[in-house]
Amino acid sequence: NEDKNPPRYAYLPFGGGHRTCIGQDLALLELKTAITRLMQRITIEDPGKEANNSGGFIQRVTCYPKHMAVRVIID
Numbered sequence: 409n410e411d412k413n414p415p416r417y418a419y420l421p422f423g424g425g426h427r428t429c430i431g432q433d434l435a436l437l438e439l440k441t442a443i444t445r446l447m448q449r450i451t452i453e454d455p456g457k458e459a460n461n462s463g464g465f466i467q468r469v470t471c472y473p474k475h476m477a478v479r480v481i482i483d
Contacts, residue, residue, distance in 0.1 A: 451481040
């Protein structure tokens with residue numbers, strides 16, 4: 409019965425314990441490589457007066473800005 413209702417934030421995409429996915433290390437390496445290559449090709453800028461960056465934050469499991477905009481340029 410408890411397997412049908414896992415805790416809300418207990419998402420384990422590769423399993424856990426002795427039954428982990430055999431492709432976990434390869435998948436994580438590919439993800440790190442893809443993110444690294446993507447981050448080398450983008451520029452993040454302040455959009456200036458075009459956006460309403462009025463401050464404040466929203467508090468949930470983590471805190472994040474209430475109103476914040478950025479301009480992302482892919483080279």
